[in-house]
Amino acid sequence: MASAPSKLYADDVSLLMVLLDTNPLFWSSSSLTFSSFLSHVLSFLNSILLLNQLNQVVVIATGYNYCDYVFDSSLATNQGSENGRMPALCANLLLKLEEFAIKDENLHKDGSEKGLASSLLSGSLSMALCYIQKVFRSGALHPQPRILCLHGSADGPEQYVAIMNSIFSAQRSMVPIDSCYIGSNNSAFLQQASYITGGVYLKPQQPDGLFQYLSTVFATDLHSRAFLQLPKSVGVDFRASCFCHKKTIDMGYICSVCLSIFCKHHKKCSTCGSVFGQVQSDNGSASNLKRKTT
Secondary structure, three states: OOOOOOOOOOOOOEEEEEEEEOOHHHHOOOOOOHHHHHHHHHHHHHHHHHHOOOOEEEEEEEOOOOEEEEEEOOOOOOOOOOOOOOOHHHHHHHHHHHHHHHHHHHHHHHOOOOOOOOOOHHHHHHHHHHHHHHHHOOOOOOOEEEEEEEEOOOOOHHHHHHHHHHHHHHHHOOOOEEEEEOOOOOOHHHHHHHHHHOOOEEOOOOHHHHHHHHHHHHOOOOOHHHHOOOOOOOOOOOOEEOOOOOOEEOEEEEOOOOOOEEOOOOOEOOOOOOEOOOEEOOOOOEEOOOEEOO
16 A cells, blocks of 8 residues: 655644743733743743654744844754753843843833833734745745744733734634733733634733643644643633724724724724714714724
């Protein structure tokens, strides 16, 4: 009997895009230190690469001024540190992270505006999707991509539009967005991202055991998830942010042309320029159309 034709990439080969929150404004007040967080993450990334020799890991650092690629396993060399005591992944990633943190801090000092309390999640999501599209166009055979957001910073309502665009882009490309949020409260953006794209949202109850959460929930490839009972999203916050003041709202005015959301009535849509009209209510008086943002 003839053997089945071999495939360059099997169903269990993954391309893991890791979005790493490096915002010092968050880590300075977190119960989990950034060094401990990195220790858990590095162990997790090593385990991903050990599961399959064809697995690929790409790490994108998410600062509060800009984002950048800090590690790509497909480009990494096998050389470790000079004294040979540190693996190549740890040595390369830590070096790039140090350079990234210095540049991010310099941009904060040189910029006229103050750094945001939130990380640039919209930027790192866009970079991850661009990298994935490049992989898609490299050929018919490619690993199964997924995005893992390791974040703790609070949501930035001013990034709502850009983040939602990235979420819908990932949904259309069938790229799940997994989220591991280690902040004090839940992240509405990451909850929506994981729910819409079919990913997993998890908020660890004990941050000191982060590696166990990562290895048991997020180490599984997309093919194996069909056979596992993974955490499901409960109580997702679908509230939107208004386009005028960038605040989270429960009720608002929605443009019927471009679906822009406003917390107050405007005569003209600031996004598409459409003129808002009046609608007749049940009692015959004219009133503005107001809808729930959820």
